[in-house]
Amino acid sequence: xxxVGLTHFLILSAILFSLGIYAIxxxxxxxxxxxxxxxxxxxANINFIAFSHFGxxxxxxxxxxxxxxxxxxxxxxxxxxxxxxxxxxxxHINVDEVNKLKE
Amino acid sequence: MPGSNLIxxxxxxxxxxxxxxxxxLLFGKRFSKLYNFEIGILSANLxxxxxVAYEKLFVFANQKIAMDATWFSFGNIPGIGQLNIDLGIELxxxxxxxxxxxxxxxxxxxxxxxxxxxxDSRFSRYYSYLGIFTFSxxxxxxxxxxxxxxxxxELVGLSSYLLIGFWYEKDSAANAGKKAFLVNRVGxxxxxxxxxxxxxxxxxxxxxxxxxxxxxxxxxxxxxxxLTAAGILLFMGAVGKSAQFPLHVWLPDAMEGPxxxxxxIHAATMVAAGVYMLTKIFVILSADALTVIALVGAFTSFxxxxxxxxxxxxxxxxxxSTVSQLGYMVMAVGVGAYTFAFxxxxxHAFFKALLFLGSGSVIHAMHHEQDxxxxxxxxxxxxxxxxxxxxxxxxxSGIPLFSGxxxxxxxxxxxxxxxxxxxxxxxxxxxxxxxxxxxxYMFRLVIMxxxxxxxxxxxxxxxxxxxxxxxxxxxxxxxxxxxxWYTPNPFNPxxxxxxxxxxxxxxxxxxxxxxxxxxxxAPEHETAEAEKTTAETHETVESEQVEGTTRVMxxxxxxxxxxxxxxxxxxxxxLLAGLGILFAYIxxxxxxxxxxxxxxxxxxxxxxxxxxxxxxxxxxxxFIGGTLEFSRWLSIxxxxxxxxxxxxxxxxxxxxxxxSGWFDTYVVDGLVNFTAFFSGVLGFGLKKIQNGKVQSxxxxxxxxxxxxxxxxxPFF
Numbered sequence: 001x002x003x004v005g006l007t008h009f010l011i012l013s014a015i016l017f018s019l020g021i022y023a024i025x026x027x028x029x030x031x032x033x034x035x036x037x038x039x040x041x042x043x044a045n046i047n048f049i050a051f052s053h054f055g056x057x058x059x060x061x062x063x064x065x066x067x068x069x070x071x072x073x074x075x076x077x078x079x080x081x082x083x084x085x086x087x088x089x090x091x092h093i094n095v096d097e098v099n100k101l102k103e
Numbered sequence: 104m105p106g107s108n109l110i111x112x113x114x115x116x117x118x119x120x121x122x123x124x125x126x127x128l129l130f131g132k133r134f135s136k137l138y139n140f141e142i143g144i145l146s147a148n149l150x151x152x153x154x155v156a157y158e159k160l161f162v163f164a165n166q167k168i169a170m171d172a173t174w175f176s177f178g179n180i181p182g183i184g185q186l187n188i189d190l191g192i193e194l195x196x197x198x199x200x201x202x203x204x205x206x207x208x209x210x211x212x213x214x215x216x217x218x219x220x221x222x223d224s225r226f227s228r229y230y231s232y233l234g235i236f237t238f239s240x241x242x243x244x245x246x247x248x249x250x251x252x253x254x255x256x257e258l259v260g261l262s263s264y265l266l267i268g269f270w271y272e273k274d275s276a277a278n279a280g281k282k283a284f285l286v287n288r289v290g291x292x293x294x295x296x297x298x299x300x301x302x303x304x305x306x307x308x309x310x311x312x313x314x315x316x317x318x319x320x321x322x323x324x325x326x327x328x329x330l331t332a333a334g335i336l337l338f339m340g341a342v343g344k345s346a347q348f349p350l351h352v353w354l355p356d357a358m359e360g361p362x363x364x365x366x367x368i369h370a371a372t373m374v375a376a377g378v379y380m381l382t383k384i385f386v387i388l389s390a391d392a393l394t395v396i397a398l399v400g401a402f403t404s405f406x407x408x409x410x411x412x413x414x415x416x417x418x419x420x421x422x423x424s425t426v427s428q429l430g431y432m433v434m435a436v437g438v439g440a441y442t443f444a445f446x447x448x449x450x451h452a453f454f455k456a457l458l459f460l461g462s463g464s465v466i467h468a469m470h471h472e473q474d475x476x477x478x479x480x481x482x483x484x485x486x487x488x489x490x491x492x493x494x495x496x497x498x499x500s501g502i503p504l505f506s507g508x509x510x511x512x513x514x515x516x517x518x519x520x521x522x523x524x525x526x527x528x529x530x531x532x533x534x535x536x537x538x539x540x541x542x543x544y545m546f547r548l549v550i551m552x553x554x555x556x557x558x559x560x561x562x563x564x565x566x567x568x569x570x571x572x573x574x575x576x577x578x579x580x581x582x583x584x585x586x587x588w589y590t591p592n593p594f595n596p597x598x599x600x601x602x603x604x605x606x607x608x609x610x611x612x613x614x615x616x617x618x619x620x621x622x623x624x625a626p627e628h629e630t631a632e633a634e635k636t637t638a639e640t641h642e643t644v645e646s647e648q649v650e651g652t653t654r655v656m657x658x659x660x661x662x663x664x665x666x667x668x669x670x671x672x673x674x675x676x677x678l679l680a681g682l683g684i685l686f687a688y689i690x691x692x693x694x695x696x697x698x699x700x701x702x703x704x705x706x707x708x709x710x711x712x713x714x715x716x717x718x719x720x721x722x723x724x725x726f727i728g729g730t731l732e733f734s735r736w737l738s739i740x741x742x743x744x745x746x747x748x749x750x751x752x753x754x755x756x757x758x759x760x761x762x763s764g765w766f767d768t769y770v771v772d773g774l775v776n777f778t779a780f781f782s783g784v785l786g787f788g789l790k791k792i793q794n795g796k797v798q799s800x801x802x803x804x805x806x807x808x809x810x811x812x813x814x815x816x817p818f819f
Contacts, residue, residue, distance in 0.1 A: 025802045033798070099795035 009050035016043035030083045030093040034076065041072045106168040106194070109155050113192055116151050116202065117241045119144045120209075124234030131227025138230040142217070145210040145237070152206045156199040160604050169193035169247055171309070183306055191309070193247035196604045197445055201244045201379055204449055205372050208456050209237045211576035212367040215460055218572040219363050219467055229269060229361070236262035236368060243376050248308035249298045252380065256294070256340065259373045260287050266368060267360040279356035286353040290343015297336030300329060310383060317387050318611035327389065327616055334392030337384055338399075345377030345429045348403040352719055354426055358418040362463030365418060370425050370459050371452035378432040378448050385441045386608050389616040397437025397521070401533035404430030406716060408540035412547070413702075413712040416473050417462045420548050424499065425455055427537060431514060438530055439621065439657060440517025440665075442605045446596065447510035450589070454498040454507055457580035461492035464573050465552060468566040472559070475548065480557040484566045487574045489553045491581035496549050498584040500542035501680045506584045508676075509596040511538065515676050519668035520661065524620045538676050542683025550691040594673065607656055620661040 016039055023036025045065040052061020086093050123144040131137050159168065171191035180186050213233060220229055239262055242255030260283075268280025298308070304323040305313050323329040341347065346354035357369045368374070381388075381396070388396065407426035414420045428451050435444035466473055468485060482489045498507035515538065518531040557563035568574070590599020597603075610621050656662060689695045702709040714720070792803075 021801070021805055025798045025805070095797060 006050055006054040009046055009054075013043040013046040013050070016040075016046065028094045028096050030086060030095050033095055034079050034083070037079075038072060038076070041068055041075075044068060106158065106163045106166070107170070109158055109163070109168055109194055110170045110192065112151050112155050113194060113202075113245055116148050116155065116206070117192070117238065117245055119148050120234045120237035120241065124231050124238060127227050127231035127234060131231060135227065138217070138227050141230040141234050142210075142213045144234070145206070145213050148237075149206045149210045152199075152203050155194070156203045159194050159199040160196055163194075164196065164604065167193060167195055169311075171247070186306055188250065189248060189307070189309060190251055191247045192245040193310075194245075196606055197379075197382060198244055200445075200449060200601075200604070202241065204452050205237070205240050205244060208367055208371045208452060208580075209233065209240075211456070211579060212363045212460070215366075215463070215573050215576045216361070216363045218570050219463055220361060225269070229266075232262055232265050232269070233364075233367070236266065236373070240372050240376070244379070247310055249301065249310070249313075250308040253291075253295060253298060256291065256344065256376070256380075259368075259376060260284065260291070260344070263287075263357070263368050263373055266364040267357045269360055269364065273359065276359040279353075279359040283353040283357050286350050287343045290339045290341070290350050292339075293336045294340025294343075297333045297339070300324075300333040300336065314386050314611050320613055322613060327613070330387070330612060330616065331389045331391045334384070334388040335395055338381065338388075338392065338396055341377030341381050341433065342399065343377070344380075345374050345433060346403075346426050347377075347399050347430060347433055348406055349718070351403060351407065351426050352722060355419055355422040355715070358416075358422050362418065362459060362466060365422070366456045366459030366463065369422070371456040374425065374429055375432070375448045375452060378429065378436065378444055381433065381436040382441045382445050385436060386611045388436075388610070389612045390618045390621075391616075393437050393439065393618070394527070395437070397434050397518075397527075397530045400430045400432070400434030400437050401518075401530045402430070404428070404434060404537045405533045405540075406430075408537045408544065409712050410715045411544045412540060413709060415475050417465065417475050417478075417548065417552060418459075418473055420475075420544060421455070421458055421462055424458075424541065424545065427541065428455065428499070431511070431534070431537070434530060434534060435514035435517050438517045438521035439618065439661070440514050440520075442602065442607070442656070443510055443513035443517050443596075445605060446589075446602060447514055449601075450498065450506035450510045450584070453580050453583040454495040454505075457491060457495040457577060457584060458499070460573070460577055460580065461488050461495065464488040464569045464577065465492075467569055467573070469562050470565065472562055475551040477559040477562060478552045478557075479555045479559075480553070480563060481566060482553040484563070485553075485568045487568060488577060491574075491577040492553070493549060494581040494584050496545045500545050500684065501538055501676050503677065504586055504593050506586055506589060508593070509586055509589055509599075512673055512676055513596045513602075516665060516668040516672040519672045520664035523664045523668060524661065525618060535675055535679055539679040539683045542680040543687050546684045546687030547691050550687060554692055595669075610657070620664065621657045 020036045020039030020041075020043060023039060024033050025036075027033050027036065045068050048061040048065040048068070050061075051057065052059060052065075055061075083093055086098060090098065120141075123141040127137050127141050169191060170193075171189045174188045174190045176188070177186040213230070216229065216233070220226055223229060236259060239255045239258030243252060243259065246252045246255060264280045264284040267283050268277050271277045271280070300323050301313050302308060304321075305316050307313065317330070323333055343350045354369060354374065358365055360369070404427045407423040407430060411420050411423035411427065414423060428447070432444040432447050432451070435441065435447065464485065465478065465481060465488060468481070468488075469478065472478070494505065498505035501508045501511040515531070515534050518534045522528040522531040586593040589601040590596050592598045610617055614622055656665070690698050690701075711717070
């Protein structure tokens with residue numbers, strides 16, 4: 001069994017980030033886009049924790065990732081509220097068609 | 104200082120009418136009875152004047168009472184020294200006599216006007232104007248320096264202008280006021296130049312200082328010509344104000360004003376101011392200047408008398424008679440008989456004011472008819488007016504027992520003596536001829552107005568004697584036209600107190616600039632070159648002034664000639680006056696000779712006189728026409744040259760503007776528009792990127808990030 005090092009975590013994180021970005025860019029459903037954002041945030045969390053674990057930084061990384069989780073929760077709340085309002089206005093939540101400010 | 108309370112009183116006399124003027128002017132509209140206040144002021148003034156005149160003439164008879172105050176000081180000017188401008192008043196015997204005359208006539212005219220001007224829409228304004236006139240005239244009388252003289256001189260000019268044009272709704276009145284003002288300006292300009300000549304040399308305006316300096320042989324610019332010039336220039340002021348030829352044209356037109364005003368201003372007081380001024384400055388007039396003055400006066404009196412003979416407007420006749428009599432006074436100053444000039448001024452003031460007020464009474468009764476051809480027979484209807492008018496006519500004609508005889512005889516004797524002493528008989532001949540003409544035209548006026556049958560029955564029937572307010576001034580003035588007030592002996596003015604109270608002044612011009620008869624018997628003092636001699640001369644002048652009380656006019660030689668002239672003058676003047684009256688009766692009363700046939704016989708002469716020697720026409724063609732022609736030229740110059748330059752500049756500017764405009768439109772605007780267009784195009788292109796889709800933004804961000812990574816990869 002190969003030794004699991006920092007690189008593996010970073011690769012995982014990168015894959016997660018890429019998937020997240022992919023979800024944000026490609027998905028039309030706002031909820032899916034939000035999920036993509038969660039993925040991106042969590043990939044960042046993995047990076048923090050990995051660096052915290054492998055580097056000589058104490059527990060700062062873990063603390064930051066906790067903050068990020070709280071942030072993500074708050075963000076999810078706000079974003080869901082926005083999505084609800086979007087639905088109220090448009091009766092759908094297709095982000096492609098939410099371009100009223102353009103005009 | 105003796106008589107300082109007289110100075111205070113004189114100042115009160117001077118300023119009371121000004122207070123009246125301001126009060127009536129400001130509040131006259133609100134309180135229609137306020138003109139009584141102005142009359143009250145005048146009566147107070149009259150009483151004060153009586154007191155001052157009495158004190159001066161009989162208590163301080165031989166002293167001059169004067170007061171000066173520095174108005175402002177220029178400080179110490181290099182090359183000149185201390186330069187102060189002083190204002191002051193002085194009381195001499197002549198001053199207080201004049202003061203009395205002005206106040207009395209002004210008072211009577213105020214009373215008279217209550218009736219004459221009744222119902223006029225600007226009644227209280229009329230009274231306020233009379234107030235400012237009285238104030239200014241008293242200023243001229245009281246002043247002791249040229250500056251105040253000039254200021255008040257202009258002020259009487261102003262009040263005269265206001266009162267001539269009082270009925271400004273009439274074009275003729277407005278024009279007459281304007282004419283009087285402009286013609287006077289010509290004379291005043293000369294007078295001001297004369298004053299400036301004296302001021303430049305002596306740095307003071309005060310009469311006494313200037314006269315004393317000239318007495319010391321210190322003549323202007325050291326040149327005799329300048330002294331003569333100063334005298335003639337000052338005389339120009341009198342030419343304007345006293346209506347002497349060639350500036351006499353304004354006075355007859357001034358008759359457009361209300362008749363009481365004509366009596367006060369244009370007969371008795373203001374027009375006499377010129378003569379009054381001449382008596383003040385007499386001492387500095389050189390022989391040449393005096394000759395000019397005498398000839399101008401003599402010619403004026405002849406010219407005006409010859410015009411008066413044919414005029415039909417009652418006021419015009421009186422106006423020309425005034426000009427003629429003023430010419431007499433000026434002539435008398437010119438021949439050295441300035442005491443008689445002043446004497447005549449006073450007697451003339453009374454009888455001419457009476458004539459004007461009498462004519463006003465007639466005009467009032469005839470409902471503003473001034474043409475004598477519409478009158479006649481008024482004697483029965485208006486006895487008081489007739490007899491007072493007749494008194495004044497006898498006085499002006501020079502009939503013994505009336506005041507006019509005394510002064511007229513005196514001044515004719517002056518011209519006669521002048522003829523005897525210098526051989527200039529022209530002046531005397533003019534004088535005697537005018538005496539004849541005066542009697543003739545005055546009786547023509549009386550006969551046409553009061554005698555015979557009424558020519559206009561309708562107006563005659565409406566005529567009636569005027570009310571008391573108008574007849575009382577007439578009676579007062581008629582009483583003052585009797586000889587007894589001036590001298591006990593009706594044939595000898597020199598025996599009376601009036602003549603003897605007038606100061607005798609010795610001329611101060613250098614000996615070789617005097618007439619022979621004015622030379623004093625001390626020729627060794629003639630040239631004052633060394634300072635010692637100057638001091639000596641000064642003493643002589645002083646001693647002469649003290650000697651003045653012995654009343655030797657000019658010199659023993661002159662006294663002698665006057666004495667010699669007395670009898671022939673009296674005989675001639677009575678004879679000529681009688682002849683004039685006789686002719687008037689023959690032609691107009693008994694109609695033995697028809698005036699119309701005389702006119703037909705010499706139509707040229709008649710027209711010449713009727714049209715006032717064509718002086719007005721001449722001025723119209725030359726000065727007025729010239730001015731208009733000159734203005735036309737100037738207007739052409741303005742239109743063509745000045746406007747041309749302006750228009751050229753405008754055209755040039757327009758050309759430049761067109762180029763500049765083109766540059767703006769195509770180059771500057773082009774640039775600006777191009778910038779806008781470019782931005783627009785750019786924006787149009789870039790706006791595609793801003794499609795509002797969050798996902799595409801994210802994609803761009805990510806792709807850019809990757810790009811950045813790739814770009815910075817080599818550095819790691």
